[in-house]
Structure formats: structure tokens, C-alpha cells
Amino acid sequence: MDDETALRQDVIATALAMNAAGINRGKSGNVSARLTRVGFDGFLVTPTGLPYAKLAPGDIVAMTLDGQAQGSRLPSSEWRFHRDIYRQRSDAHAIVHTHSPFATSLACLSRGIPAFHYMVAVAGGADIRCAPYATFGTQALSDHALIALRDRRACLLANHGAIVLAASLEHALALAVEVETLAEMYWRVLQVGEPVVLPEAEMRVVIEKFATYGQPGSRD
């Protein structure tokens, strides 16, 4: 099997694992991986409208960084933010987008996740921001997401879901699970009261330790 076919299979495996992990239901989420080969600079992304369980490597859509799709399938309707993240973020080699229930619940309140727990630093900073609402699939949504992802590997999307980026599909899936776990814990805390938020200086210490020890979603 060649490298590209293997990567196509990894994209499918990640999409299936996302649903098995309970962070996505049905076909609402999507997965992509950067693909660079001779004469091609772009990414592979899950197609629109096909159940993950029925996907074959040939169904995964290759898109250039100019947004041109190749092959017989149509890309996910959310291809724009995948494309724009790969264009702007050299640290992004894989992206997972979900409508995971707790992250999406917070996003429906336009609430990001503050440093209520030190693991928030796994997304790269002292908080996980929530990007303002825009219609799915639009350039406006992509623009909002890119801003919310500045110096971060994860963000929420108001009234929509969450995006994570990472150095590999494996790390992106792990980070998506971590973000959903944090969102659930924060949601539970909010049922009782307002959490104690860790100071910026402490979060900087945690971020430094993560850089040394390597946490889910961090670079290899």
C-alpha cells in the first residue's frame, strides 16, 4: 500500500474512532490530514453525505490549498476552514471537527473554556476560545475560526461545535477527546457555581511543562 492510500485509511479510521469515542454522532463532524506529494500541495478530507462506516480510501477527497477538489466525491461542506487552517498553520497536519455534545453546549452559550483546570493548556494557551457564529461552510466561519485558533490548537464555534488541529491524526483525535472532557467538566462546574480560574502565570508554567513532557495534541 502506498503512503497516500495509508493516509486515506487513517482518515477513515479517525472518523470512525471519533464516533466510537462518543465525541461525534452521525455524519456531522469531519476529519482531514495534510497531503504533500510531488506536484500536489493540499490535504485529504472526508466527503459530504456518506456514512463513515461505508467509506473506502477512494471516497476521501484530495483538495489543493487553492480549494480544488479531485476525484468523484464532494468534500465536506466545511472544507473551507480545513483549507484555511492548512494554509495558515504550518503546525497543522491533521484537523478534527466535531459537534461533540458538551463542547457544543458551551458553544451555544458563546462560552469558551477558561483555565478552570490546568489541562486547558493542552490546547496551547490559558483558555479555549469560542469563535463567533457564522453559517456553516462559509468564509466568515473560517475567518472567525482562524482568529479563535491563534496560538491555540483548539477552539469552539458558537452555536455549532469544535475544531482541533495537531501534528498527526492520532494527536488530533486525542485532543478532540480532551477538549470534550474539559467541556463536560466545565459544564458540570457551572451547575454548582463559578469555578476558581488559575492565574496566567500558573498556566504558563503548565504550558512549559507540557512542551517538555509531550501531552496529547502537542508536537512529537
Ligand SMILES: [Zn+2]
Ligand atoms: Zn460542523
